[in-house]
Amino acid sequence: MLRDKSLPMVYAGMVFLLSACATVANGGEGDAQQVSGAAKFADDPRLGERVDRMCFTSTIDGFSQPDEDTVVLRASASRHYLVETASCFNLDRALSIGIDSRTSCAGRGDRLIVSDSIFPGRTSTATSVDSCLITAIYEWDDDADEEAEEAAEE
Known part of the structure; x- marks a missing residue:
């Protein structure tokens, strides 16, 4: 007492x-205001137009550049999308990502399912699975960065 x-x-x-x-x-x-989401890439030539949805979500075969609120999803060799999220707590530690959508297209309001395990649910150790709200989707061109550098050299 x-x-x-x-x-x-x-x-x-x-x-x-x-x-x-x-x-x-x-x-x-x-x-000081922190820049978040796609605004972090405002001057990045790889950031394309905002799109309403990305279709054929079953063909997404990889992701890159995950941070606290954005990730680049690879839908095929030629289609990449920067996906902006909210309410996501382990996106920057993601080892696997899935999409929770009612159709073959995902858009604003659908969810990314993020896990810090490559095989969530198959391991005996505890894994963290998170559901992240998709707030925006942008086209993403991995080659645009290299093209911009080449143009600057000329």
Whole structure:
């Protein structure tokens, strides 16, 4: 049981912890705005037009560049999409990704199923599976970066 003299110390400690949590939740920065989603790629020549959906989701055979809220999905050798997500907690650690869609096309409002295991559900160790809301989809051209560099050299 706490004595009356120790209560102010407990309250002061709680205020300190809460303010530390608020600082961490804000990214550790005061008024600075963090760039997120596709806005991180605003100057990247690989970022294409925003599209309503990506079809033939069953042909998605890979992904790259996962971070906290975006991932590039490879639908075939020639079709790539930058997918922007929300409410996703382990996208940057993803080892496998699936799409939860009612049709063969995925769009805003559908979900990515993300796991930090290559074979979720098949291992005896605990894995983290997350459902990430798709907020936007953009065309993505992996070759555009190289083409921009070549044009700059000329």
